[in-house]
Amino acid sequence: MMYDTCTSRYLKLLQSGHLNELTPESLYNLIYESFDTSILKTKVRNEYYTFSITTTLLGLSQTDLSNSQITSRTIKDALTQSLLDQYSTRPSVDAKDPDVPFFVTIKGDGSIGIYVSLISKNSNHVLRGYRGDVTHKGSLRATTAALLGYKSGVTLAADAVKSDEIKSLKIVDPMTGSGTLLLESFLLITGISPYEIMLNSGWRPCWERFGFGKVDLRDIERRGEEGRGRLNSDAIEFIGNDKVGGNLKMVQGSCEKLGIRREGFRTHCNDISDFKFDSTAEVIISLCNPPWPDGRIGGDDPDLIGTWSKIGEWSKSNLKGNEIWVLAPPTSLSGELRMKARRAVNFRQGKEELRWSQYLINE
Numbered sequence: 001m002m003y004d005t006c007t008s009r010y011l012k013l014l015q016s017g018h019l020n021e022l023t024p025e026s027l028y029n030l031i032y033e034s035f036d037t038s039i040l041k042t043k044v045r046n047e048y049y050t051f052s053i054t055t056t057l058l059g060l061s062q063t064d065l066s067n068s069q070i071t072s073r074t075i076k077d078a079l080t081q082s083l084l085d086q087y088s089t090r091p092s093v094d095a096k097d098p099d100v101p102f103f104v105t106i107k108g109d110g111s112i113g114i115y116v117s118l119i120s121k122n123s124n125h126v127l128r129g130y131r132g133d134v135t136h137k138g139s140l141r142a143t144t145a146a147l148l149g150y151k152s153g154v155t156l157a158a159d160a161v162k163s164d165e166i167k168s169l170k171i172v173d174p175m176t177g178s179g180t181l182l183l184e185s186f187l188l189i190t191g192i193s194p195y196e197i198m199l200n201s202g203w204r205p206c207w208e209r210f211g212f213g214k215v216d217l218r219d220i221e222r223r224g225e226e227g228r229g230r231l232n233s234d235a236i237e238f239i240g241n242d243k244v245g246g247n248l249k250m251v252q253g254s255c256e257k258l259g260i261r262r263e264g265f266r267t268h269c270n271d272i273s274d275f276k277f278d279s280t281a282e283v284i285i286s287l288c289n290p291p292w293p294d295g296r297i298g299g300d301d302p303d304l305i306g307t308w309s310k311i312g313e314w315s316k317s318n319l320k321g322n323e324i325w326v327l328a329p330p331t332s333l334s335g336e337l338r339m340k341a342r343r344a345v346n347f348r349q350g351k352e353e354l355r356w357s358q359y360l361i362n363e
């Protein structure tokens with residue numbers, strides 16, 4: 001489940017191996033001599049599926065393989081030459097929408113893994129399928145948002161609702177932007193697979209053509225329906241607020257794509273200082289991804305210090321006896337919250353160090 005929602009790609013391992021040396025020649029030879037290229041052959045004689053190669057290099061900075069573009073080209077050349085020598089025709093690369101998107105990882109110890117993505121567009125799950133054409137400038141990666149939702153315990157709380165230990169749960173984001181934290185929390189709680197969303201948005205599955213990793217789509221749909229049904233009780237409610245109305249339109253568009261009922265997912269358009277919601281719920285978990293300095297992560301804000309201190313004030317007035325989780329940069333704006341974190345989860349997103357901190361608000 002975690003793998004399902006937080007992973008950035010669905011990959012199937014085709015082959016693993018070991019490079020004798022960390023050089024393009026060694027890589028070329030390994031692919032040419034041992035990679036089973038028949039995966040690219042169609043049923044029509046001398047015709048191939050199109051392909052692309054994406055390479056991830058881990059711990060290779062001081063070697064001849066430290067440039068992923070050159071490494072991808074070496075793999076492509078070896079694969080092409082192998083097919084040419086065997087069947088006398090060349091396969092074609094399609095970087096935008098290949099039939100077979102290969103993903104190759106090479107590590108500093110020489111181990112190599114060749115994978116194929118189970119979704120045939122050369123994309124990753126960061127894009128999901130629920131976002132519209134316009135994206136919020138400061139939106140979180142969907143997979144990161146799923147991780148944050150999970151770490152803040154939204155699934156545990158929702159399970160407690162299911163088993164009647166808790167009567168009602170509200171998940172509230174006072175600076176919701178395009179709603180990624182709430183939408184991903186919704187997906188976690190309902191168990192709707194990103195596969196279902198992606199396929200509904202027109203992605204092509206690979207597994208049927210290649211006959212592996214059989215996934216029963218009806219099963220995925222059934223799980224989604226069950227999950228939505230579970231949320232059709234009024235016990236769990238999502239509430240998003242943002243001072244910019246246009247952002248809330250994005251949230252509403254995504255809700256429509258995901259089939260979320262309006263009553264279960266409310267939006268407010270207020271400055272956080274004026275944002276009030278009906279707080280009569282047994283448990284409230286608030287999630288917040290405020291603006292960051294330099295437009296990183298959160299867009300531009302001329303009064304960052306003021307905005308951060310408003311989050312602290314809002315929490316103390318509206319979340320008594322409950323908790324808020326805040327995504328903070330390492331340079332500490334979090335001091336402006338004037339609250340003491342109970343615990344924090346540290347992780348990286350690309351080059352950014354992120355800190356997801358939990359604050360308990362006294363009664």
Ligand SMILES: C[S@@+](CC[C@H](N)C(=O)[O-])C[C@H]1O[C@@H](n2cnc3c(N)ncnc32)[C@H](O)[C@@H]1O
Pocket residue numbers: 136138139140141174175176177178179180181241242243244247270271272273289290291292297298299301307310
């Ligand atoms: C980092 S973005 C949130 C992005 C969101 N997590 C997503 O993935 O789309 C911060 C949001 O806070 C909103 N915001 C900034 N100051 C605010 C304020 N004083 N009151 C309410 N919303 C505010 C901005 O409009 C922006 O959409």
